[in-house]
Amino acid sequence: MSDFQPDDDRYVGRQVRTIRARRGISQQVLADRAGLSRGAVAKYENGERPIDSRRTLLVLASALGVTIGDLTGHPEQEKLDPVAAGFHAAVPDIETALWTHGDLTENRRPRTLNALTTAAREANRLRADCDYATLGPLLAPMLVDGYRWVREKPSDEQAWDVFGNVAYGVASALKARGYPALAWTAAAEAQRAAQHTGSPAAAAGSAFYRSQILLTRPDALPAALREAEDTADRLAADVRTVGDVEVTGMLRLQASLVTAALGGDPEPHLAEAAEQAGRLAEAAPSTSLARNESFRPPNITLWRMSAAMERREPGQVLALAPTLSPEHLPNQNRRAQYFVEVGRAHAMQRNHRDSLYALLRAEHAAPQHVRNMVHVRELVGHMMRTARRELTTGDLGRLAQRVGVVPT
Known part of the structure; x- marks a missing residue:
């Protein structure tokens, strides 16, 4: 049973206090477990100081033995937003499509691969612009079509490429909307597609979202870092196309953020990402739909800002x-x-x-x-x-x- 309870004047520190009291432990015990001072815990609980870093949120959740969602109320609270209702209403259909591998009783004919490719690109645009209300209802039908194509043409690389791109996008949207377990399932499907296509970009994309999901779990940060680092290192020799450079480069950025959340120096990963961005001009054109066009020098600067924020360096x-x-x-x-x-x-x-x-x-x-x-x-x-x-x-x-x- 979740420790989350709704509260009109809700902040994370108040939920920390509630759960700590239920656990029957003192502020000092919690502080010792979390590696914080008792004074800091008191200020968080009283609302005098915001819990404004991922690292603090993670150590408190770990010390209390709860999930981050138990402290923040996400996704329960977000589901009350009427603007988000369209996405959340679509989740049961997405879940069914993933559980059944698209093997449903509906009689609708799947759209052509070219039409599904066009739909996947439009879904990627909606996701990048955070229009989840419009995106949500599109995802389950795209998944079902993708599954049907890979069943009917199991040796068709284009079918697997399109399906993998759809699954990658579904994982991204589900993670952003607070469904990490279902997002992990979608990321696993993207990884399965990558094994069929042999695309480094597709493999990197799946690993990126697995690492992002692990980053939200207390005690899973070392695994999140290994997922990003090891996959990027393993794929490095096979990076050829623009998409390969983009998506493996995003893995380097993800590794920088996890490193910062662990209290380490993110700069080596950021420098590797910047070096990889310098390869874009000479990279071969992409043959796969797996892309991340945000991987450019401006976005690397933004991730540098995020890493500095994780290290509590507001001046930087x-x-x-x-x-x-x-x-x-x-x-x-x-x-x-x-x-x-x-x-x-x-x-x-x-x-x-x-x-x-x-x-x-x-x-x-x-x-x-x-x-x-x-x-x-x-x-x-x-x-x-x-x-x-x-x-x-x-x-x-x-x-x-x-x-x-x-x-x-």
Whole structure:
């Protein structure tokens, strides 16, 4: 049974206090288990300090013996957002398609491979722009069509390539919407497709999302790092095409973020990613649908900002921010992430007004994504408790309602 209980004035520290009390342990015991000071635990629990880093969230969840979802309420709270209802309503059909490998009783003829390729590209665009409400209902029919094609043409490399791209996109969307177990199943299907095509990009894409899912689990960070590092190293000799460079490069960026979450130095992985981006101009054209066109120098700078934020280095984030124009980032997801990192950095320096402005710009870029982010909810809730009244009764108060930290 989950320890999550709904709460009108919800913040992660309050849930930490509730679960700690149920476990019958003191703040000092929790602090010792988590490697924190008792004073820090007290401030988290009282709402005096936001839990604004992945590393802190992970160590507290591990020390309490719960999942991150038990502390944050995700995905339960996000499912209450009417804007997200379209995606969540589609999940049972996605689940059935994955469980049955598309072997359903419906009589609809599958679309052609070319039509499915076009649909997969459109789904990738919707996912990159965080339009999950539109994306959700498209996913199960695409999966069913993909499964039918690989059953009917088990030796057809194009069929497996298209199916793998669909499964990769499904894994990404499910992970983003709070369904990690189902996302893992979809990532495994993408990996199965990659084994049929032999595409390094497809294999890297599946490993990327397995590592991202592991990154959300207490005590699984070493496994998340191995998944990213080992796969990138194993595939390095076979990288030839633009897609191979892009997706294996994203594995290097993922390794940098996990390393930072573990308290290590992410720079070697970031430097490898930058070196790999330099190979794009000479790489052969892609023959596979497996791509990640966001892997370009601007996105590497953004991941550098995220790694600095994981290491609680707000000054480094704010020093990097002016070197990167959000317009140079490839999609709404990445632009929103830029403003979220700037907002988090300003909040860490107690500059609430600039933090609010950055978070509002992030929300404008990708509302469905940003309103669902744990860090955003935690920061907005903290600012509602501590910021000046003129902020809490204006834009901040309205943002707090939209992200669900206070009742509407």
